[in-house]
Amino acid sequence: MKTIKEINEKIKKGEAVVVTAEEVIDLVAKKGTKKASEEVDVVTTGTFGPMCSSGAYFNIGHSKPRIKIGAGTCKLNEVPCYTGFAAVDIYLGATAIPDDDPRNKIYPGEFKYGGSHVIHDLVSGKNVHLEASAYGTDCYPRKKLSTSINLKDMNEAVLFNIRNCYQNYNVAVNLSDKPIYTYMGMLKPNLGNANYCSAGQLSPLLKDPYYKTIGVGTKIFLGGGIGYVAWQGTQHNPTVKRKENGIPQAPAGTLAVIGDLKQMKQEWLIGCSMLGYGVTLIVGIGIPIPVLSEEILKYTAAKDEDIYAQVVDYSEAYPQVVPGSICEVNYAQLKSGKITVKGKDVPTGSLSSYSKAREIAEQLKSWIEKGDFDLTEAVAALPGAESGYSFKPLKESPSISQE
């Protein structure tokens, strides 16, 4: 048994033993969990995939004369921001697109530029164009603002993603006879392909399935810089079915994460376009798992073949919210390039980059080894498998007018 304090002492002295979530698998195979848990202090994880519920808030500074953008309009490179705050605070969502984007009018829409691309451009140091309008008040008389703006000149620029880092995800297929365009990519008809989106054995929450170390306040690698877990993510659903090893068999836990955008790197926050679906942000996240016990180490050593995901039809079952799945496959099968669904060999495609996830785990490892990154104690636990906390569908009912 170790404590985070003891591990931090070792990090400070440059003596901490850090391995990635891949390396720990081989280590356990060679030495067993007991010996490995005595040797290893930290296991680093990583993931790099599209995460739609992402965005950033900015305080752009006050113009002269002052303008109250709050409750007015604001666009960055034509992409609308949310303005329902005070005078010069705005929030830009990753999936927002310009008003004149043709969307799916020409199907499937291309969605070439949106909020995620603006975030990438800002992090790349590019100037973006800000256009704002306001109704004018006695204390904020100005009604129009049109200026070029750069990340370095803003007061605050904070990435605040309300749902990232899904613990496991569906494998998407198409049982219909037409191609479909989804957030899981293009799905060819009649089981033409199967797309998945998880780093599997490298993915943070799959290596700490019961959130024994990852909680509110955990310091993480976020977009190439440092961030923190702010809360459980939206749609956090820890009570789904789990295998004997504790790993959820379906999308389960999620994280809300936050960090200073100014210290992040352009290669770890990439704007992307899902054909016929929309714009989203590819986010790089790495989370260190302190090896506080043999049990925690055992969880970090789960392999791709131990992690199962559900194969779901996105032509009918997903849009119509039909429960259940076609079958279940593991990540070793997914990574072999083909899986068998309904007796048919189906080629697989990944939306999450495994090689980049590995780079993130390695980068985080080197930060910790060099003493540049220490570990934090969680200040509150995430709702766990036994918490009863779950993800509910919307109950629709007619609105009653209040008179």
Add this chain to the structure above:
Amino acid sequence: MVSKKKIVLHFPPRLVDQPIVYKLVKDFDLQFNILKASITPEEEGLMVLELSGKKENYDSGVQYLESCGIKIQPLSRDVVRNEEKCTHCGACVPVCPTGALFVEEGSRKIIFKNDKCIACELCVKVCPPRAMEVHF
């Protein structure tokens, strides 16, 4: 005068079992080199040919192909990967009909073998960071 060109042939399903290329040789005295072929019964066939011969034979051969209902596209476009933009996710892998895009064992990086690419451009729009570019 000799013509030598690389062309892409799109066969409708009804022609997939016809000996089209044989006719090009026998009736039009053309030389061919099949660079890629993906033909399955009852589905559209796709073939990339380097076709050469006397100009008049070449032209009437191409005319013959078109009269059969084959769509011909010159292989003048080239699909290039913007290495800075590629995130090596692999969304392109199952849509590539020739296996020009595949996952490398071990590194799990996505390899693009340009010489296997038939410039069908299916990868271009399904690439989330739009790293696949068409160069003319």
